[in-house]
Amino acid sequence: MRARVFVTLKRSVLDPQGKAIQGALETLGYPEVEEVRVGKVIEITLKDGERSAARARLEEMCRRLLANPVIEDYRVEFEAEPSGARETEPTSAKDPA
Amino acid sequence: MRARVFVTLKRSVLDPQGKAIQGALETLGYPEVEEVRVGKVIEITLKDGERSAARARLEEMCRRLLANPVIEDYRVEFEAEPSGARETEPTSAKDPA
Amino acid sequence: MTPELIAAHGLTAEEYRILREILGREPTLTELGIFSVMWSEHCSYKSSRIYLKELPTQGSNILQGPGENAGVVDIGEGLVAVFKIESHNHPSFIEPYQGAATGVGGILRDIFTMGARPLALMDSLRFGPLEEPRNRYLLSGVVAGIGGYGNCIGVPTVGGETYFADCYSHNPLVNVFNLGIARRDRIFTARAAGVGNPVIYVGSKTGRDGIHGATMASESFHEGSEERRPTVQVGDPFTEKLLLEACLEIMKTDALVGIQDMGAAGLTCSTVEMAARGEVGIEIDVARVPQREEGMSSYEIMLSESQERMLLVAKEGREEEVLSLFSRWDLDAVVIGRVTEEPKLTVRDRGRVVAQIPVAALTEDAPLYRRPVSRPGWLDELGHLDLQEIPDLRDGNESLLRIVASPNIASKAWIYEQYDYLVRLNSLVLPGADAAVIRVPGTSKALAMSLDGNGRFCYLNPRQGAMLAVAEGARNVVCAGAKPLAISNCLNFGNPENPEIMWQFAEAVRGMGDACRLLGTPVTGGNVSFYNETEGNGIYPTVVIAMVGLLDDQTRVLTPWFQNDGDEIFLLGPFREELGGSEYLNLFHHLVAGQVPSIDLEMEKKVQGVCLQTHQAGWLLSAHDCAEGGLAVALAECCIGGPGEPRGARIHLEGGQRLDGVLYGETPSRLVLTTPPQRSPEIEALARHQGVPCLRLGTVGGTSLQIRVQGRKGAINLPVAEIRRAWQNGIHQYFEEQSIRDGLRGRIHG
Amino acid sequence: MKFGIVVFPGSNCDHDAYRAIREGLGEEARFLWHKDQSLGDVDCLILPGGFSYGDYLRAGAIARFSPIMGAVTEFARRGGLVLGICNGFQILLEAGLLPGAMLRNRALKFVCRFVSLRVENRNTPFTHLCRPGQILKLPVKHGEGNYFADPDTLRLLQERDLVVLRYCTPSGEITVDANPNGALKNIAGVCNEAGNVFGLMPHPENASAEILGSVDGLFIFRSIVSSLKKRSDGYQVA
């Protein structure tokens, strides 16, 4: 069973990294980008088991270790759900320019 | 329009941070965790427009800036799609221990 | 205004009554917020001011004492050293990485605000025992945060100090020091002047971060404090680097009248203090302030503690020049108001007045308390120590290996290797010595600096503890071959409303003042951090002294480490055995008790004088201060602490009452010196002439450290490699695996 | 000889490189602003250490798009000597001027310490004054110095002798313990196939004066000067 944990900065917290990336994208010719925020995604492979129990455990892991509750929010998702969210497969970037 | 770009280390690249988290989770009493890998999620807010064009632009951003093809893969997703993937709402962690 | 609202702003009913009287009306919410931060302990020093006034602040080379953003000391050749130490205890407890990082950001701004280029950082840290995972997490996060900010902006962290004790478990201390160099004729002050001159905001946009930071730093922790978390600020060292370079560049022109960083209480404090110093008024419109979030109120904008912002007053007509310079550095810069004649702070929001307060009401007329003091009754009991009841040491070897591995004494390399201590090419003595030394660019001079403070001593005897801290600071600087110049200080205490805490504070300030007077090192500034307690458990009263000294010749730097086989080893200073408050008693007998070692400041001064004189004469090869762990630890450090291979030594000591007292007693005013053998008679003669005890201890050589004590068994004979291993592992052992895990949290740049 | 030192926003060893060139080496140096389009008449380019753009996203990722990078690439293409130190190395990797990529240090911590480095290739303009197997003592100070290359690239690096420096013990052995960051095969510095672009994680500028405890960094700077002198006088770049 695979889960993804998203750890993102709270909205009100300054994200200097996001700001810098946005600036870079603008210079590179992407004026359509209005805001960029950077977070972590933690992909966790779990021994198979019941999903709802796993969720509770994962959320506990978030509170105890994975997220820093002072400045971050977290969210748990399971992979391989029947979902329209994953439109593309992982892509190996080829062309660095 | 909001998109999420996932940038993750290629499978062939060692992820010491993931390893460390896994070790920590094990010590904290989560033996069910088999593997952990850490990546970035870059949330991008775009001016509204056509999705397929936006996707092409986002993938270009990934190739040019957001991912380093030597070590990373990327994937683009759009948010707010009718999807079962988002099961929980962002949660503000409360318990720091 | 409801009583709840007033209380939530940290104001007492009486303070509120005075506030209304001053205004002659009810305050607006924005005004209440402004009063609340300006009258907070953090900004107003209402409990401490009457004591701090008594400190010696004058000296022939002191150009700026307390009152500006940092102290300024003349170092000759048209240059000045600008330095200051600040606490960031509360924010670091709530969020160690960001709390420590923004502490570094803040102290850097204090220095470059004055026109100085920051050249050296140091940090003074206190945590609970490393056995506790939470303390490891805090230490990891704080160290990563200090490094994260300092390394990125490119200011070396050249030294510091770190201690562990139970009392810091729920209240870690993070004090950061910065020193910069400026030209004497180009010092800037935080004064507004010139009616009509533009007031300019530069730097990062204002967000909702840190609102109430100053009031938070002015109250104790209790259950629920963690709920205040959204006030945590995130540092952006990259933006600060741009801000630093841009500010130093604009300072080369004559467009500026005054400049002030926005630290605690942000826009409020900077506007008020600039107006107060210049005896003028300032009028701003918050709508012009660059904002990061939507819908911010005037209250929030005035109280925000967003980082990396500065406030400038420029000459009228020079606006464009200033704004365009900052835009070249990709920084926001906006004229947000003007200097006015009437000494009032006027805040508008799209033209509408939302606050108007006489400047004096926020500064001079802020409350001032002579809080009740009372000497704690428990001190007598603590002071009592019957050594008869404590068995003397039997196995010297085992004890030495154990004490050098105690985290309070062990190598701090695990910490300082996370800091760039080399950038800018000035670092002459790296972390690990008694004092750090940097060369002063463009001259042949160098500056030595040290942070010192033994909380245990201050706890047992605050007055004496503070004196000991000043003396140790001066001694550390002397060990580098420098002449002590002046201090800055950080006073970390519990709740001042508790008369016992207030007594500790009063005593400590007195002790610090006396020592500074006698040693000729005036106080150029500092910082008071009260309310360091959680659920009523206070910390040791912790006085941290930042001592700065000057070397005229940067090629004549002294280090603590033994140099050559055959060199002769001396102990300069008194030979006593005082175990009260020692690391030994704490470690081996779990005792924090006894009389702290007595200090004779006249003797201290003479010891330092002899050291400097013999160094001047070129007779010294090394000098090391005896501090925590006493003589045996000092000798071990001389053998193993240097960057090269460890060196052995053979030592012979005469008599003494107890073996542990001789080896580990912490009598102050003592230095371990080495000289080439042919210089021994000269050193002895000079010391005798000055009335300073000088004992020949032995010689450098071999691969083991042997310490024999006449008439006693169980002395020390250990391979230096083994001692070094124990010393290097003391802190490291807690982090082999854990470091990674504990360090994870609190890091956002994953 | 004239060294050009590129200043990116967030560079912080620019000044150190400048001082090392002027005071340690006694040569000329000048700063080049990242927004400049041309390099002027410099003989060697240095991309200094620091945290360009705060190291946000990835070290060097944003800086490599600076306006000046076009001219830097052109300069390198024509055979001009380019030295990337630490963050400068990371920028060269991101720009594709050198092979490989940087990962975070194995211990996930910033590390600042003097290390020993074995000179693996003396046939470069940057190292030819070193003795065979010479061991240099230079400091590292970085959080992302864990060099990585895929197996093909690694093979190429080894076949073509592009590995210039490796972390080693003081006596010259290549061991795991001597590796401060987990870099693949203890690689501390690599050059391109033409040999005119060199990137390294350690800081030679921090070992450029006796008073700083080591002058080993001067071997690299002096090699550059001597190879520039050896090149034909008519040699032109930029």
Ligand SMILES: Nc1ncnc2c1ncn2[C@@H]1O[C@H](COP(=O)(O)OP(=O)(O)O)[C@@H](O)[C@H]1O
């Ligand atoms: N937090 C720290 N940051 C940087 N350096 C530190 C820190 N803690 C200790 N050090 C360094 O470790 C050495 C030993 O510190 P300390 O035991 O306080 O020395 P001393 O007793 O001589 O004052 C000093 O060189 C000091 O600069």
Ligand SMILES: [Mg+2]
């Ligand atoms: Mg000390």
